[in-house]
Amino acid sequence: MTRPTLPSPRPRLVRGGSALLRRLGGRVRSIELLFVLVAIAIGMGAGVLTVVQGALARTLQHLLYDLPDHLRLSGAPPLGWAQLLVLPVGGVTLVLFNRLVGARRRSLVDAVEANALHGGRMSASDSLIVSGQTIVSNGFGASVGLEAAYAQLGGLIASAAARALNLRRIDIRTLVGAGAGGAIAAAFGAPIAGAFYAFEVVIGAYTPAAVAPVVAAALAGAQTAQRLGAIPYIVHVETGPAIHTLGYLLYGGLGVSCALLGIVLMHAVAQVEMRSRALLPGWGRPILGGVGLAGLAALSPQVLSAGHSALHLDMTIALPLAFLAAMLLLKALASIVSLGFGFRGGLFFASLFLGTLVGHLYAGALAWVAGESILNVGNAAMVGMAAFAVAVVGAPFTMTMLVLEATGNFSLTGAVLAASLVSSTIVRQLFGYSFSTWRLHLRGETIRSARDVGWVKALTAGRMMRRAPNLVAADMTVAEFRRRFPLGSTSRVVLVDQADRYAGIVPTVAAHGDTVATDAAVATLAEARDEALPPETDIVAVMARFDAAQRDELAVIDGQAQVLGILTEAHVRRRYAEELEKAQRELFGEA
Template identity: 50%
Template sequence: MLAPHRRVLLMRRLTHLAARLRGWVRGSEVAVVGLAVLIGIAVGVLAWGMGAAAHGLQRLLYGLEPHLRLSAATRLPTWQLLLVPTLGGLALAGLNRIIARWRPRSPVDPIEANALRGGRLSLTDGVVVGAQTVVSNGVGASVGLEAGYAQMGGGLASRLGRAFSLRRGDLRILVGAGTAGAIGAAFNAPLTGAFYAFELVIGTYSIAALFPVVASAVSAVLVARLLQAGTYVVETTAPGVVDPVYYPLALLVGALSGLAGIALMRGVGTTESLLTRAIPSPTLRLGLGGLAVGGLALISPVALSAGHGALHTAFMTEAPAWPVLALLLVKAMASIISLGSGFRGGLFFASLLIGALGGKLFAGVLAMISPPGPDPLILTIVGMSAFGAAVIGAPLSMTFLALETTGSLAVAGPVLAAVAVSGLIVRRLFGYSFATWRFHLRGEAIRSAHDIGWVNDLTVGSLMRREVPMAPATLDLAAFRLRFPLGAVSRVVVTGEGGRYAGIVSVAEAHAAPPEGGLEGLLQMTDRVLLPSMNARIAMSAFEAAEAEAMAVVDGPGRRVIGLLTEAHLLRRYGEEVEKRRREESGIASG
């Protein structure tokens, strides 16, 4: 056993080494890439574990064979289809109540963390969302595991990044790298994972972000393959040459997918709102939601779980238009009811299945009009990608998913055209992806992961000058001139009875005014003030509306003056912060 003084010396050395290591990681781009590789390896293992847990739960509850997917199980008894999702909803409600007692606040999503919190994300939130997602998917609710994967990947990355005291910009990139690994491992598609991170979680593409994001995505996919994770691998074959006629068809599929994606997202929000008002009990909502999903599964098992087995079937089999339409409606309704009633999970894979069925339906309708019609496989792939882009909000990610799924560059052309049209329609007519739509319903003003948290941190209270020259409204003009001679200050805040804000007086105008007048006639900005909680953008809008050079800051209803802010200082500080974020995104931020 070490003597006390030796233990103290050892602790000091360890602390010194830890500080040096943190300093090296903070200042080294290579070290950040190394962290991303470690994160990718861990996320690959987590994806394998979560996927195995969900599939194991399905096998246990539904008696599935090892390689059979729930959404392709056509011989399940009626009682099982109705009972398991219902009891599963009640079990999830019980789990939610336990979690609420332990951790009452709502989990923070990786997109929200990067947009508002500079990449600060709790690993505990990842565990909570992961557990809820595994239970929801395992009992048969029409949700995917991607939300849990991304939450765990982002939470792990944020925790590791904060342990090394990474800068705000580097931490946001590392969170994106964690989610890239998660989505890459989920779909066995590193490019899909990387561009998911760029488009949704980081909010921009930069050379600085490229290396850690790709490193994490590739590492996670390699680990998932090594473990034979059996996650959402979608494999199909497509022709090596695509006729040019498919391009206008792809544009039309993209337009229809955009409109249908908007309808699906609004359907989830409307259903959630209606069920919350009609059924106040979360437990009862989840139970009835599970029962409704089970009822839809009586029509087709496509209603159950994420739909991996059903998507494989959609690619590999041919069917007339009407049965495909029925499957599409069943899956869409199951997804809306599952999320609207409170099951936890994502729409990523469900949107791929709905889009694939939509493309197949489109091909079937054209075959009815003009036999034999176009190749249904090509339009199935186009529909999958276009509808996924509409709902997820990541057009390039969906394009790379089609490319990695088929290995066909020829099909990637029509897919790119379709996702561009789909994304444009959703952007112009709706303005949200599914994730940001959920934030909007919660009252958050987030439309992307672009970093706006620093704007909220840049408040009027942090920018204002607290030492403010003030004078009472009862002061006569002669006394005012003696107290504030020309050149001493440029403006003075005037207060009325009880110290309430009355307005601002220009010292130059006071000295130019007739000597017999008072301060009342010189008051400006009498009804225009700032609050210390306002962020920089709100303050700039207030200055523009008031056409003022300076405004008083008051404490609220009492209108007690606590500071003064000039527009010039606000614009200078805002510009400095914008330049700082630009340098971080371009990878040239100084140490």
Template identity: 50%
Template sequence: MHVPARRHVRLLRHRVRRAVALRSFVRTSEVAIVLLASLTGALVGVIAWGMGAAAAAMHLLLFGIAPQMRLSATSVVASWRLLLVPVLGGLALHGLNRLLRRWRPKPPVDPIEANALHGGRLTLSDAAVVGLQTIVSNGVGASVGLEAGYAQAGGGLASRLGALFALRRGDLRVLVGAGTAGAIGAAFDAPLTGAFYAFELVIGTYSIGSLFPVVASAVAATLVARLLQAGTYAVGSVAPTVVDTELYPLALLVGALSGLAAIALMRGVALTELALTRAIPSSALRLMLGGLCVGGLAMVSTVALSAGHGALHLAFITETPARLLLLLIVVKSLASMVSVASGFRGGLFFASLLIGALGGKLFAGILALIAPPGPDALVMSLVGMSAFGAAVIGAPLAMTFLALETTGSLAVAGLVLAAVAVAGLIVRRLFGYSFATWRFHLRGEAIRSAHDIGWINDLTAGRLMRRDPRTAAASMDLDAFRKAVPLGAATQVVLLDEGGRYAGLVSVAEAHAAPPETGTVGALARLRDRVLLPRTNARDAMAIFEAAEAEALVVVDGPGRRVLGLLTEAHLLRRYGEEVEKRRREESGIAPG
């Protein structure tokens, strides 16, 4: 070998050793994971700035608004633009979707779904798909926010970095949560909101171990967004530092009304989507019709367009008659329902904040008519914004911190906490889903939160079974069976028919205790119709064991009933308990995963 070639080989080996050492350090060091989360947050802050800038540029170009204006707050958009841009935008989104499906035929995996089912595994291609779809949808005026794209980008980037360092399942889930925390923190200029969004929605639990990387990412992303002057969804208002205790019963009532209204909105999206799908099979026509409906509603008020940032700012600082507030709530709700149901990509995060703020202000206005002067309209707007947002998004503490970071008022945060608790309780008891998990439910996914249930699906009968069970022919004479399988040689024996198919299970002790006139061993067969399939997960298998009252069950290949193995209930319970303990320790942070 030539000298340059040898040097090249030595250099390559040295680089490999360094890479392996670095991966080992990150996998075993809590500080390294925090640093990795900080890097993720900084990158997500740049992405949030870029996505927000792209959507704003589309608003300027397509709707002709002034550079410093927000689309939902302007009143000078030409009527032909209001109607034409969303319709043609829907057609353009359909074309983009077709191109993206050729490149990425599988539907994107949401960060919540990834953490619940796939151990935090996401792809950057999913982030790119969702990001492009949300930018186009928001840019053409559909009543959706960019927060879904932000969260997807943050989670995808975090998952990719975690995979490069071969992080354990628990650490990868936390890092994905940290990525979404940075995304939401940068989007709203609110790091605490981003952090608790991640805890409540993406990680599914709070622990000391997950606190440091999540907070590091949220703070880093927010600081980068501020340096870039992203100004994405930052919500600003001035609220009183002291509130009357008499406002607490009103806050509880606003919370209850917000919970009921949120259920109506979420069910309305599902019913609208079902109706449109049945009436219009073509996705292109559905998107164009959705754009036409949004444009028509924008003719009534531009509050129907885009996420509604400018409209929310106006809701905080302007006096609005009760009738107009009710009209704005109806317009925004219908626009959001139609946008999501027709196929535009995006979230209801910011739309729910706007609808809730308008609802709280309407509540204050009605009380002012009944018993002047009524409660502070701004305070009720903040309470309604947070309560309705918590009911739709499913993150009560995140919404509480959003109110705190918006106003800087602990007194208002106390009112908000009471309202979001009531709203969340009503949705939980009467509906059982947030908007994200409701969408998963409609797709057939059994996801109620981001708690890790993917390991249960991975823990299957096929993985746990013993692959070499003792077998015997069901037609074997009982005396011959006793000689072939003496006591102590096995506990259970699988019986097979003439075709080699499963014919039941027999206890060796019972076979040796049976009277001579029994005949063949097949007469003692049990559990002929109680079997497991290789893909039966641990939870379903435990239910089958309980229903069969069996100590062991045979795993067969399906209709052919070919025996693959034998699984005992004791082994299943032991392995399930070990996995539960492992996940508990991962979530608590008291031991590496």
């Protein structure tokens, strides 16, 4: 006799675990202290992942370039030809990695895009691919930073935890910001800057409900990295002299210079990327980019990697202006080549390095014109560092807090804030994007920040329309129309032709007019024959179509002009107002 097969206990265990997580998620949603504790755990996890990724990239650099333990790549002595060959080999390695993981088949969603368009939902595979690409690119010496990988995995663990707990959309977005902020805080040893990074770059707004969890996660990330022995990226400089009115005005001019140079850099990256995509096969871009980087590195190793050692060297040693100008040009070219030819990474730290060079040059140029020193070179370098990074990254308070945590100089911080705001204002006016959102814009997205616009994309004409509207043949007579639709029965009727394609809308009252011939076809009364909405049109575009058409209602049709439903302007405006009010309540923690 066959013994019956007993059901496996694993599904029941899984179901029990899921139920437990849902119950815990309900408590987390309703008890703010528990939510903060979850954010702290996420910040600690982000700190650990930041340390691990940084260690992997540095180990790769030390092995490939045979560097001493105390030295980083951008501070290395001149490289030999065998070491320069590492860069094109890095391009080959990146190509192989991309083919192995299938990265070429889709666009990878980062934390900013996830929070703006997807309610904070991040893909584990996308995030691991981004991290791998960035570690390979940085580890082989490309002029990119690891900050994108840090924020990516910090956001990923937050997104995964929030989804496991079945949290609300606003909670997921907050925790993704907290995870990314914790990662940046761990990298720079700067929890305040990490918290502001979360607000300005990843969440897109300063929300009262998010202050406690984001700050707690940033503190946890910084402390975790410190306990693990990680050396932070933060730049420690000696306190310079107090800054007075003239200094603020001059540093405002430095902010203008940084804004214009930042715009040029972002445009150059985009142009090189588009041209290289058009002229080269996908596999050839990183390889040729590696060859170009080898040529630049032969002139100076300071152009390689993110530039941590190079920044420290150039901040502590008095250097000729000609050398600084050459380094500014070479580092900018290396960043353009790296990102334009397919290496993965960010411009966060590279923009800090470039900014210190701009600040040095600005102070030196003023001294040359005036015949005497006007600005302290160290102060100018710190102001330039923040203002240039603001132009590229788009986070004025993040960079201001980074300088404050590095120097403890409140007078300098005021000048940094002034220059950063000048830089941010000019970039918004003349360019309108940070580097991350500019790359998304080139890909076809319209977002300008991480502010949540996913609900706009999700609220489409197809979701809002009233299905199964009244449909009649366009050749029906007015008399028959009046019989079927007396006054008061409906406000409008949709017409279709003999092939059941959309043929216009007839207001019922128009068919009952005294001057209308009863034997005429009702199609003679049709309105909006050439105005209709595809079902995928989002609510903002729908409202724009209503404004342009000057109609109270529009039909929703598919690609074959078959009628799917009808949509009224009043309903669309009401739904938009409801969603805005809901988003506002969530923003202030009232939902």
